[in-house]
Amino acid sequence: MNANVRNLLIVLAIAALVALVPGGGTGANVALQAASVAFLAALAWFASILYRQHRLELDSLGDRRRAALYISLGVATVTLTATPRLWHTSAGSVAWLVLMGAAVYTVVAVVWSARRY
Numbered sequence: 001m002n003a004n005v006r007n008l009l010i011v012l013a014i015a016a017l018v019a020l021v022p023g024g025g026t027g028a029n030v031a032l033q034a035a036s037v038a039f040l041a042a043l044a045w046f047a048s049i050l051y052r053q054h055r056l057e058l059d060s061l062g063d064r065r066r067a068a069l070y071i072s073l074g075v076a077t078v079t080l081t082a083t084p085r086l087w088h089t090s091a092g093s094v095a096w097l098v099l100m101g102a103a104v105y106t107v108v109a110v111v112w113s114a115r116r117y
Contacts, residue, residue: 057114065110072106075099 018024051058058066079086079099086092 061110061114065113068106069110072103072110076103076107079103 018028021027058069061069076099079096083096086096
């Protein structure tokens with residue numbers, strides 16, 4: 001049997017389980033949430049590795065630049081977390097764009113000013 005056909009049959013079998021077995025949708029939601037948590041844990045691990053590798057550069061930024069960097073990363077994180085709520089209204093969409101734009105601009109400005117010297 002071809003590997004592509006086998007993989008397609010596996011996907012169809014899983015889809016049939018989700019659609020036909022009672023509680024299959026709940027099981028699929030649990031699996032999706034577990035995958036999301038694993039992905040977020042991998043991102044947190046990657047961020048901690050980056051922080052440890054670049055701790056000297058972050059400390060050499062100075063208090064004001066480092067605070068601006070951390071605050072902008074926090075604003076971006078909270079804004080991304082609130083994306084579904086903000087996109088329900090047009091004012092929320094504009095606020096999302098302004099917050100993300102300001103966060104990206106601040107990160108770029110801090111990196112640019114740090115590389116200037």
